[in-house]
Amino acid sequence: MRFTLPLLTAVSAGLSVLPSAFAFPHIQEQADKANTTLSARSLSEGIKLCPQLRARMEAAASNSASKLSKRDPDSVINPNAFKFDEAAQRIDVSGSHEWRAPQPGDIRGPCPGLNVLANHGYFPRNGVVKLETAIEVVEQVYGISPDLGGFLSAYATIFTGNVLDTEWSIGGPFTSSGLGGLTNLLAGEPGGINTHNVYEGDASVSRRDYYEPGANHDNVNVYLPYFQSVVDIAGDDRTRGKDVYTRDVLAKHRWERFQTSIAKNPNFFYSPFGGLVVTTAAHDFIVNFMANNTADEQGNNRIYLDEHNLFPFFSIKRDPKSGELIYTPGHERFPEDWYRRPLAAQFGLADVVTNLLKSGAEHTELLSVGGNTGSVNSFAGLNVGNLTGGLLNTAKLLDDPAALSCFLYQATVESLIPTQLRFLYKDLTGVLDLVDHFIGGPLKKLADTFPNCDRVKVDYSGADKFPGSKIQSGGKTGLLGALLGQKTRNVKQQQRRSA
Ligand SMILES: *[C@@H]1O[C@H](CO)[C@@H](O)[C@H](O)[C@H]1NC(C)=O
Ligand SMILES: *[C@@H]1O[C@H](CO)[C@@H](O)[C@H](O)[C@H]1NC(C)=O
Ligand SMILES: *[C@@H]1O[C@H](CO)[C@@H](O)[C@H](O)[C@H]1NC(C)=O
Numbered sequence: 001m002r003f004t005l006p007l008l009t010a011v012s013a014g015l016s017v018l019p020s021a022f023a024f025p026h027i028q029e030q031a032d033k034a035n036t037t038l039s040a041r042s043l044s045e046g047i048k049l050c051p052q053l054r055a056r057m058e059a060a061a062s063n064s065a066s067k068l069s070k071r072d073p074d075s076v077i078n079p080n081a082f083k084f085d086e087a088a089q090r091i092d093v094s095g096s097h098e099w100r101a102p103q104p105g106d107i108r109g110p111c112p113g114l115n116v117l118a119n120h121g122y123f124p125r126n127g128v129v130k131l132e133t134a135i136e137v138v139e140q141v142y143g144i145s146p147d148l149g150g151f152l153s154a155y156a157t158i159f160t161g162n163v164l165d166t167e168w169s170i171g172g173p174f175t176s177s178g179l180g181g182l183t184n185l186l187a188g189e190p191g192g193i194n195t196h197n198v199y200e201g202d203a204s205v206s207r208r209d210y211y212e213p214g215a216n217h218d219n220v221n222v223y224l225p226y227f228q229s230v231v232d233i234a235g236d237d238r239t240r241g242k243d244v245y246t247r248d249v250l251a252k253h254r255w256e257r258f259q260t261s262i263a264k265n266p267n268f269f270y271s272p273f274g275g276l277v278v279t280t281a282a283h284d285f286i287v288n289f290m291a292n293n294t295a296d297e298q299g300n301n302r303i304y305l306d307e308h309n310l311f312p313f314f315s316i317k318r319d320p321k322s323g324e325l326i327y328t329p330g331h332e333r334f335p336e337d338w339y340r341r342p343l344a345a346q347f348g349l350a351d352v353v354t355n356l357l358k359s360g361a362e363h364t365e366l367l368s369v370g371g372n373t374g375s376v377n378s379f380a381g382l383n384v385g386n387l388t389g390g391l392l393n394t395a396k397l398l399d400d401p402a403a404l405s406c407f408l409y410q411a412t413v414e415s416l417i418p419t420q421l422r423f424l425y426k427d428l429t430g431v432l433d434l435v436d437h438f439i440g441g442p443l444k445k446l447a448d449t450f451p452n453c454d455r456v457k458v459d460y461s462g463a464d465k466f467p468g469s470k471i472q473s474g475g476k477t478g479l480l481g482a483l484l485g486q487k488t489r490n491v492k493q494q495q496r497r498s499a
Contacts, residue, residue: 056146060146060348076350078345079143081301082300084295086295088343091334091338093336097120097121099119099334100120103125105126106118106126107171108329110200110219112313112315113142115330117138119330122137127170128168128169129153130166131153134149143340143346147349148349150439150442151439154438155439160194160198162185165177168193171192171194171220173190173191174190176190184427185424196219197271197468198273201270202274202275202468203257203270204279205230205257206223206314209261213266221327222315228325230250237306238307239306241294244307245310247358251359253283254359265468266374267374268371268468269466269467269468270369272411273416275369276366284351284352288341289340294339303341312333315327315331315332353405356408360394360398361398364398367384367398369381369387374467388410388456402450405446410456412439413439413444414457415460
């Protein structure tokens with residue numbers, strides 16, 4: 001690995017000299033046998049190792065909570081409120097960060113922004129990244145605040161990665177480096193963020209739905225017609241330096257994609273995390289993280305996204321003769337001479353909530369969980385009222401970002417995650433610490449701005465009627481469906497296994 005950011009070096013160094021205080025005795029035994037170079041450790045030990053990072057994450061989460069408001073910019077802190085700083089904002093694409101195509105065996109996945117990081121050596125080029133490395137890198141390179149970076153990176157680690165090594169893959173399954181493939185997972189090797197419905201979700205910006213007829217389960221590569229529709233909505237304006245790909249354009253596209261999925265995919269499923277949180281946020285990520293930053297006449301920052309900046313991130317070019325779009329899988333890259341947003345205007349969890357609120361105000365379906373019921377155009381979303389037994393409703397969420405934060409907290413941290421964990425893990429010791437520190441804690445800070453949030457309970461028991469939530473691949477029952485439909489049995493099974 002060749003990270004030049006000073007903090008990163010400290011973090012990676014810290015992780016490789018961890019003291020041994022292991023929380024999983026049966027795995028410790030195997031680890032000893034495997035004689036790996038990475039000493040085993042308890043997860044809470046691991047977390048304690050980076051007090052600096054943790055302090056900054058907590059500060060970011062508090063900061064986010066205090067900034068929740070009904071204001072209406074693309075992000076809570078306006079990047080254009082700062083001076084443009086050429087040296088600080090420029091992203092290096094030379095030397096160890098030069099672009100290189102992935103080699104056989106390197107993992108790339110459905111998220112263009114992460115593929116770019118691996119192709120430029122900001123993430124390890126093999127596509128497998130440590131939890132804390134990811135938090136640092138996405139902050140330094142994209143201006144993602146540590147509370148959001150921590151939330152996403154920890155979710156990826158816990159649900160699609162390996163909690164023993166605290167690492168995850170930006171695409172498909174991987175074998176862990178440190179502990180020689182030991183995982184503590186009931187089902188074997190970790191699936192990476194491709195894992196459908198768990199991380200990756202339907203109706204994404206440029207990828208087809210996993211169960212979309214004709215897609216052949218390809219939810220990883222760009223499907224050009226979907227990308228083309230972003231260009232069409234924007235008016236195919238190629239003016240350099242113009243803010244063409246705005247939030248408005250991407251929000252229109254988000255709704256269009258949602259409707260395409262309802263019309264094309266009988267098994268369309270809009271899941272609590274992959275749908276509600278990830279794919280909706282992904283549209284805002286494009287607007288905010290792929291944008292170039294420059295100076296206006298007064299030297300203030302000006303953030304904008306034109307096609308010259310957007311296309312390389314998606315590995316898309318125009319045919320010089322016909323003007324048609326051409327996509328090369330895996331060749332995502334930074335535009336030449338690209339500048340990220342000012343670090344003083346980081347994009348965090350509060351921004352995700354604020355933008356979800358805006359999307360929900362435009363189309364309330366985007367605040368539901370659910371999907372088609374086995375045929376196209378049969379969308380039956382469970383709305384906020386259905387899910388909370390009437391304690392909250394969509395109107396209330398739209399009126400109050402604190403209520404939406406509370407709903408997201410209850411829908412993920414309190415109801416979805418504990419069940420998902422019991423289904424996934426042999427041993428929960430330590431895993432729960434990770435959840436608390438990186439996911440529960442920051443989201444709870446936002447949720448606590450809503451009075452009596454702990455009274456709100458989210459119940460998914462109506463969600464097992466959506467076949468797209470159930471099937472994982474080849475007709476086998478998948479993680480989420482098994483969860484939503486058979487909660488109790490899985491918890492009992494887990495208890496039997498632990499006994
Ligand atoms: C582990 O491997 C190292 C390096 O190969 C070796 O020196 C050491 O003796 C091994 N330890 C055990 C317990 O096998
Ligand atoms: C990004 O903005 C900088 C600063 O104005 C400019 O020099 C550069 O050419 C822009 N990059 C692209 C890819 O448009
Ligand atoms: C959800 O609530 C709506 C009213 O908001 C109701 O019409 C619908 O039947 C409910 N759905 C379920 C599955 O309970």
